[in-house]
Amino acid sequence: MASPDGLPPLRAVIAAHGLEPKKSLGQNFLLDLNLTGRIARQALPLDRATVIEVGPGPGGLTRALLAEGAERVVAIEKDPRCIAALEEIAGHYPGRLEIVAADALTVDLAALAGGGPVKIVANLPYNVGTQLLLSWLAPPVWPPAWESLTLMFQKEVAERIVAAPGSGHYGRLGVLAGWRTRARILFEVSPAAFTPPPKVTSAIVQLFPNPAPQPAPLAALERVTAAAFGQRRKMLRQSLKSLGGEQLLTRVGIAPQRRAETLSIEEFVRLANAV
Structure with missing residues (x-):
């Protein structure tokens, strides 16, 4: 039976393409389209910017972003096994999904966007999530190319991102995020929402750039x-x-x-x- 967007259920997509999640790639797939839709809606409106997604896997969040009105989604996927599944989504939404087979750590986001506004929305792979965030917080020119980040992390990492001075979670990540952005946790995500279920709770964090952070090298x-x-x-x-x-x-x-x-x-x- 097709899903509300007319595409096959994600479990069927995973089975058809042999997409068993790989621990080495930090993969935990979100299969609940209600949940992926909720994440996508946090970044609305989606039709005025290029939406960049990192690590789409079988495309659950990708489908939600397109269903919620994104006119242009760029999905950056390192795992070649996932490309065929993403191409099926691209065929369902002609001209709206661009697939980039690459490691997100090496991609120039501004170049992908063509100079226009960017929103990054992603269920980040656990093993590179913090590294990616730090790279987005540290471009040489500020304000950055992106106008918002809506990202999923392990709850512990999310708490470090939004931590205030005096908190046990406050550290280097909280200082850098607090200096250059306004960050908040939107909601938590149970391990049961993933395949395979991780051992920890996750959380959605949203960050907006501070247009004029205090000057510092x-x-x-x-x-x-x-x-x-x-x-x-x-x-x-x-x-x-x-x-x-x-x-x-x-x-x-x-x-x-x-x-x-x-x-x-x-x-x-x-x-x-x-x-």
Whole structure:
């Protein structure tokens, strides 16, 4: 029996194309089209930008994005086994789905969009999700090519992205995301929604770029946060010793005995500028 969009059920697609999820690729397929539709609707409107999806697999979220009105979806898929299934979706939605057989870590998103606005919507592979996010947070020119990110992560990673100072989840990822974006968790996703079910709960995070973050050299901010949170149990005068330690902290007006998780983003920016 066909699904509401007129295409075969995802379980039938997986069986027909032999798409057993590969752990080495971080694959966990979403089969509930109601859930994929809910994710797609978080990024509405979808008809005014190129929608880029990373790791579409058999195409559950791809189908939802197209059904919700996306005029142009670019699906970046590393696994060659999934291409035929995605081509069937492209045939069902002529001229609206472009398939890029590539590793998303090597793709120039701005080039794919042709200079127009971009929305990235993806159930990211667990094994590269954080790495991809960091690359989208760190382009040399800001604001970035994308106007929103609607992404699925493990819940623990999602909590790190939106963490505020003083939280146990606050770290390098929270500083970088909080500096350059407004980020929030939209909702959680049960392991039962996936095939195979992961051992952890997932969450949908949405990020919008801050058009004018406090000026700071990105490389210096990454060095400061890596050093500070690399030894987060220690006082900053010790964890930042290689960058100037107590002298650096005194120069920017931060007490040397404080710890990394107590610093605001503005204080990290001051440290980065001083370094």
